[in-house]
Amino acid sequence: MALMFLTETIQAYRERDPAARSKLEVVLCYPGLHAVGFHALGSFFWRRGAFTLGRFISHLGRFFTGIEIHPGARLGRRLIIDHGMGVVIGETAEIGDDVYIYHQVTLGGTSSAQGKRHPTIGNNVIIGAGAKVLGAIEIGEGARIGSNAVVVAAVPAGTTVVGIPARPVERQPHKPVFDAYGTPAEPCLDPLLQELGLLRKELMELENRMARIPQDYVI
Numbered sequence: 305m306a307l308m309f310l311t312e313t314i315q316a317y318r319e320r321d322p323a324a325r326s327k328l329e330v331v332l333c334y335p336g337l338h339a340v341g342f343h344a345l346g347s348f349f350w351r352r353g354a355f356t357l358g359r360f361i362s363h364l365g366r367f368f369t370g371i372e373i374h375p376g377a378r379l380g381r382r383l384i385i386d387h388g389m390g391v392v393i394g395e396t397a398e399i400g401d402d403v404y405i406y407h408q409v410t411l412g413g414t415s416s417a418q419g420k421r422h423p424t425i426g427n428n429v430i431i432g433a434g435a436k437v438l439g440a441i442e443i444g445e446g447a448r449i450g451s452n453a454v455v456v457a458a459v460p461a462g463t464t465v466v467g468i469p470a471r472p473v474e475r476q477p478h479k480p481v482f483d484a485y486g487t488p489a490e491p492c493l494d495p496l497l498q499e500l501g502l503l504r505k506e507l508m509e510l511e512n513r514m515a516r517i518p519q520d521y522v523i
C-alpha cells in the first residue's frame with residue numbers, strides 16, 4: 305500500500321513538474337517527496353499514541369527537508385510540495401488529493417485553542433509560493449491561491465484568490481487542466497492567430513455566397 309502511494313506520488317511529480325526529468329531524479333532530489341515519507345512514518349506512531357516519537361520523526365523530516373508537517377495533519381494522495389523550503393503544515397490541517405503546494409506556504413492556525421484550527425484543502429488545489437492559509441477554513445476543490453496571498457476566509461471551489469487579505473480574481477471559472485504555475489489555459493490571444501481566424505471566417509462566408517449564386521451567372 306505504502307509503495308503504491310509512493311509510486312503514484314513520484315509519477316505525479318513527473319507529470320506535473322516540468323523540471324522533473326526522471327523518476328530517479330524525483331526520488332533523489334525532491335524534498336517534498338522525502339517530507340511526505342517522513343510524515344507517513346511519524347503519523348503512524350503519533351496515531352498510535354507515541355506522540356513524542358511521532359513529533360521527533362516529523363522534526364527529523366524538517367531537519368532534512370526544510371518542510372515541517374505535524375504528524376497529526378492528514379495528507380491526501382499525490383501531494384506535491386514543490387521546492388518545499390519553509391512549508392509549515394499544522395496539526396489539524398487536512399489536505400485532499402492532487403494538491404500542489406509551493407515553498408514557504410503555511411497552513412496555520414489563528415488561535416491556540418484545542419480542536420480543529422487549521423485549514424481543510426480540497427482536491428486539486430494549487431497554493432502559490434509564500435501563501436498563508438490561516439484558520440479552520442475550507443478551500444474548495446480546484447481553487448488557486450496566488451503567491452504571497454494571505455487567506456483568512458473560505459474559498460469557493462474553482463476560485464482564484466490573490467492578495468492580503470485574499471480576494472477572488474475577476475475571471476471565468478477555473479481551467480480544466482493543471483498548469484504547474486497556476487496560469488490559465490485560455491484561448492490563444494496571439495494577434496496573428498486571431499487575424500488568421502478572421503480571414504478564415506471571411507473566406508467561408510465568401511464560399512457560401514458563391515455557392516448560392518445560380519450556375520447561369522457563373523462564367
Ligand SMILES: CC(C)(COP(=O)(O)OP(=O)(O)OC[C@H]1O[C@@H](n2cnc3c(N)ncnc32)[C@H](O)[C@@H]1OP(=O)(O)O)[C@@H](O)C(=O)NCCC(=O)NCCS
Pocket residue numbers: 387406431432433448449450451452453464465466467473485486487488
Ligand atoms: C494567482 C495566480 C494563480 C493567477 O494566475 P492567472 O489566472 O494567470 O491570473 P493573472 O496573471 O491573469 O492575474 C489576474 C489578476 O490578479 C493579479 N495577480 C496575479 N497573481 C497575483 C498575486 N500572486 N498577488 C497579487 N495579485 C496577483 C494580476 O496582477 C491580475 O490583476 P489585474 O486583473 O488587476 O490586472 C498566479 O498569478 C499565481 O500566483 N500562481 C502561483 C505561481 C507560483 O507560486 N509559482 C512559484 C514557482 S517556483
